[in-house]
Amino acid sequence: MRKADVPNTTWVLSVDPNFLYLVRVHFCDIVSKALNSLALNFYLNSDNVLRTLNLSSITGNLRVPYYQDFVSNSSAGTLTVSVGPDSMAADIAKAILNGLEVFEIRNESRSSGVPISVGNNTHPSSPSKKNNIGIIVGSSVGAVAFMAIIGLVYCGLAFRRYSV
Known part of the structure; x- marks a missing residue:
């Protein structure tokens, strides 16, 4: 020893x-x-x-x-x-x-x-997995919300054209 x-x-x-x-x-x-x-x-x-x-x-x-x-x-x-x-x-x-x-x-x-x-x-060698999951979920929810708003605006404009 x-x-x-x-x-x-x-x-x-x-x-x-x-x-x-x-x-x-x-x-x-x-x-x-x-x-x-x-x-x-x-x-x-x-x-x-x-x-x-x-x-x-x-x-x-x-x-x-x-x-x-x-x-x-x-x-x-x-x-x-x-x-x-x-x-x-x-x-x-x-x-x-x-x-x-x-x-x-x-x-x-x-x-x-x-x-x-x-x-x-x-100095962590890579970001934590919890942090990555939060970024992915937040980005996905934001993208879906953005697409829904664009779809509603498009439908609203299309409905006005055909109703006039």
Whole structure:
């Protein structure tokens, strides 16, 4: 069994210690064949900031992009980013990180080095089926109503011509 909370992939980035950094991480489970078969931990400067991240439980499906933003600084001049499998999911020995963006932002408050989460978002791969059904039903009802109005106007004009 592997050691708990040990990342399996790490990047060490040289950064200016006088700045804060917005770190955006992108995940998309393109390797699993079934839901709930990938759980991972994400570390920022050795802090486990995403613990037991199960992408399919968040997105509801496989191959759906998801991102999370963090703000951190580094007084040591390096920003360490790591990803690893979750120790609680002993049968799952893989972790993924599809994209990493690091933005330098001004640190006027000189805040502490503790990373903070500033939001997340999923990008659905396709519109929901409920949304599609509503569009189809609404369009069909509108088309039938439009055709009925055109038919009534045509019949009214035809009736006037023959009655005069």
